[in-house]
Amino acid sequence: MPALRVFVTGASGHIGSALIPELLAAGHQVVGLARSDAAAAAIAGRGAEVHRGDTTDPDTFLDTVEAADGVIHLAYDHSFTDMAGAATADLRAVEAIGDRLAGTGKPLVTTSGTLMLARRANGVLGVETDTLDQGPRVDTENATVALADRGVRSSVMRLAPLVHSDLDHHGFGPLLINIARQKGVAAYIGDGANRWPGVHTRDAARLYRLALESAPKGTRLHAVEDEGTPFRTIAETIGRRLGVPTASISADEALEHFGFLGVMAGADNPTSSEATRKLLGWEPEHVGLIADLEQEHYFASAEA
Numbered sequence: 001m002p003a004l005r006v007f008v009t010g011a012s013g014h015i016g017s018a019l020i021p022e023l024l025a026a027g028h029q030v031v032g033l034a035r036s037d038a039a040a041a042a043i044a045g046r047g048a049e050v051h052r053g054d055t056t057d058p059d060t061f062l063d064t065v066e067a068a069d070g071v072i073h074l075a076y077d078h079s080f081t082d083m084a085g086a087a088t089a090d091l092r093a094v095e096a097i098g099d100r101l102a103g104t105g106k107p108l109v110t111t112s113g114t115l116m117l118a119r120r121a122n123g124v125l126g127v128e129t130d131t132l133d134q135g136p137r138v139d140t141e142n143a144t145v146a147l148a149d150r151g152v153r154s155s156v157m158r159l160a161p162l163v164h165s166d167l168d169h170h171g172f173g174p175l176l177i178n179i180a181r182q183k184g185v186a187a188y189i190g191d192g193a194n195r196w197p198g199v200h201t202r203d204a205a206r207l208y209r210l211a212l213e214s215a216p217k218g219t220r221l222h223a224v225e226d227e228g229t230p231f232r233t234i235a236e237t238i239g240r241r242l243g244v245p246t247a248s249i250s251a252d253e254a255l256e257h258f259g260f261l262g263v264m265a266g267a268d269n270p271t272s273s274e275a276t277r278k279l280l281g282w283e284p285e286h287v288g289l290i291a292d293l294e295q296e297h298y299f300a301s302a303e304a
Contacts, residue, residue: 001213005029007064009055009093010074010111011048012039015159017167018205019072020046026209031068033061033075056089058096065100070107070212073097078170087136094140103151109211112141112158114197114224118267123194125227126271128158128220141220148218155215157208160224161269162234164289165201166297172261177238177298179258186239186246187257192232194268197224198289203282210280222273225284231265237293 006023010016011032023030024047032043035054043050053060055075065071073094077086094110101108116138117126132138147154164173180186204223211221232246239246254262277283292298 001026003027003029004069004212005031005067006212007031007033007051007061007068007071008048008074009033009061009072010076012042013074014167014169014171015074015163015201015204015208017042017046018165018201019074019208020048022202022205022209023212024048026213028209031064033064055093058093062096062100065097068106071097071101071109072208072212073108073110076111083136087140090137091140091143094143098143098147098150098152098154101152102147105151105153107153107155107212107215108144108147109155109157109208109215110140110144112137112156112220113161114158114222114271115161115264115267115269116141117158117271118269123268123270126222126269128222128272128275131220145218145220153215153217155211155217155219155221157204157211158220158222158224158271159204160197160199160271161264162196162198162289163201163204163223164198164292165286166295167201168298173293173298175261176234177242179261180235180238180242180244183257184244186235186242186244187249188232188235188246189249189251189254189266192230192235192248194231194266195228195270196231196234196267197226197228197269197271198292199223199225200284200286200288200292203284203286206285207276207280207282210282214280216279219279221276221280222271223276224271224273225288227272228270229289233290234293237290241294241299
């Protein structure tokens with residue numbers, strides 16, 4: 001594989017912290033988008049070039065997109081204060097990147113999530129060929145795949161809801177730990193049999209690299225280490241590590257207990273990555289979800 005000059009949005013974030021060294025180790029050059037001094041310092045500290053800009057204003061980075069050999073789009077507003085607005089901004093950024101890459105044959109890898117498949121068919125094993133017509137993040141996913149017809153080698157990475165590792169400081173794992181600590185109970189909804197898949201951050205980063213290098217145009221990929229872990233098992237692990245009880249709550253109590261996460265905590269999201277593994281020769285190599293949740297790094301970094 002020849003060395004590529006890769007433009008990465010979200011380069012200073014959770015997955016970006018693993019993706020930059022993954023790309024550099026494979027011989028690629030990396031230019032990371034930074035909208036703050038802190039982000040710029042983090043990107044430079046990992047050995048990448050820095051481009052100052054903001055995904056909410058594509059004009060600040062489209063020249064860098066054009067100069068790159070490929071793009072990996074990780075950035076997303078995860079504040080959850082304006083979910084509709086975040087999804088709209090993400091779609092606008094991907095459309096702008098796609099317009100600039102049209103006709104070049106260059107790779108573009110964007111980001112989605114497997115939880116959207118539970119909206120399609122809760123409890124049914126999700127596969128890479130499953131699609132939805134419209135919705136938050138779904139519109140961006142579909143727009144990415146459509147770029148295949150415009151001369152872009154586009155692919156979408158559907159991430160498991162629990163992307164875990166010592167690099168995970170603000171994802172759903174730390175959030176669930178902080179909620180359990182604050183509430184004094186690690187909760188699950190109903191019998192807690194609903195499943196959430198996971199993937200180690202570094203395994204996900206490797207899959208992004210493989211997608212950049214060789215994913216066929218218009219493909220959907222699943223960054224999932226197994227089909228899913230019962231939410232009750234996740235809660236029991238957190239409760240045991242915190243020394244707090246584990247308890248069932250009703251669906252009506254979920255929003256009060258989990259906050260915005262209450263709309264997702266009951267989702268049954270079993271997901272397959274069989275097709276992704278066969279297509280790109282990817283196999284997870286790092287510790288699995290429950291073994292990782294047993295580690296001290298999650299409980300030393302989670303804040304009350």
